[in-house]
Amino acid sequence: xxGVAQSPRYKIIEKRQSVAFWCNxxxxxxxxxxxxxxxxxxxxxxxxxxxxxxxxxxxLPKDRFSAERLKGVDSTLKIQxxxxxxxxxxxxxxxxxxxxxxxxxxxxxxLTVV
Amino acid sequence: xxxxxxxxxxxxxxxxxxxxLNCSFTDSxxxxxxxxxxDPGKGLTSLLLIQSSQREQTSGRLNAxxxxxxxxxxxxxxxxxxxxxxxxxxxxxxxxxxxxxFGTGTLxxxxx
Numbered sequence: 001x002x003g004v005a006q007s008p009r010y011k012i013i014e015k016r017q018s019v020a021f022w023c024n025x026x027x028x029x030x031x032x033x034x035x036x037x038x039x040x041x042x043x044x045x046x047x048x049x050x051x052x053x054x055x056x057x058x059x060l061p062k063d064r065f066s067a068e069r070l071k072g073v074d075s076t077l078k079i080q081x082x083x084x085x086x087x088x089x090x091x092x093x094x095x096x097x098x099x100x101x102x103x104x105x106x107x108x109x110x111l112t113v114v
Numbered sequence: 115x116x117x118x119x120x121x122x123x124x125x126x127x128x129x130x131x132x133x134x135l136n137c138s139f140t141d142s143x144x145x146x147x148x149x150x151x152x153d154p155g156k157g158l159t160s161l162l163l164i165q166s167s168q169r170e171q172t173s174g175r176l177n178a179x180x181x182x183x184x185x186x187x188x189x190x191x192x193x194x195x196x197x198x199x200x201x202x203x204x205x206x207x208x209x210x211x212x213x214x215x216f217g218t219g220t221l222x223x224x225x226x
Contacts (some may be wrong), residue, residue, distance in 0.1 A: 044216070103214065105157035105159075
C-alpha cells in the first residue's frame with residue numbers, strides 16, 4: 001500500500017510571500033489531517049477533513065492559512081502571506097475514518113521563512 | 115484543554131541500557147494513547163496504541179503502560195540499540211475533543 005505523499009519536501013521563502021503544500025492520502029482514507037510541527041515541539045493539528053468537508057479548523061490561523069480538499073482526495077494547504085513564525089514542518093496524515101486508529105503520516109514539508 | 119507533557123526532553127544513554135520515557139496528560143477522559151517514533155526528515159510511525167481500558171501493550175523490546183486515572187503513561191525500551199535513536203512522541207485521543215493531541219517529544223540518542 002502506498003503511503004501518504006507530500007510535496008515539496010523542502011521550501012524556503014521570504015516573509016510575506018505565499019506558499020502551497022500538497023498532500024495525497026492513502027487511497028480510500030476518508031479523513032485527512034494537516035499538522036504543524038515547530039522545531040522542538042509536538043505536532044499541532046491545523047485542520048481536519050472528512051471527505052471534502054471540514055471537521056475541525058479551530059487552530060488554523062484563518063487570516064493567512066487556507067486549506068481545501070477537492071473531491072475528497074488530494075489536499076492543499078496555503079499560507080499567504082507567510083511570517084517568520086510559520087517556519088515549521090507541515091505534516092499530512094490520513095485515516096480510514098474519524099477515529100483514533102490507523103493514522104498514517106507523510107514525510108512532511110519543511111518550510112523555512114526568511 | 116488537554117495538555118500533554120513528556121519528560122525528559124532529551125536523553126542520551128549507552129547501548130544496552132534499559133530506559134523509560136514519560137508522558138503525562140491533564141484530561142483523563144481519553145479513548146486511547148499512542149506512542150510514535152519520528153526519525154529526522156521522516157513522518158511519524160505508530161509504535162504502540164493502548165486503549166483506555168487497557169493497562170499496557172508490548173511489542174518486541176517496547177512496553178507501554180497507561181494509568182488513566184493519574185494521567186500518565188510510560189514507554190519502556192529494553193536493551194537499547196543505536197537504531198532506537200529518534201524522537202518519541204506520545205499522543206492522546208478523546209477527552210473534550212475528538213482529535214489526536216501530541217506531547218512535546220523526547221529526543222533519544224543511544225550511543226554505540
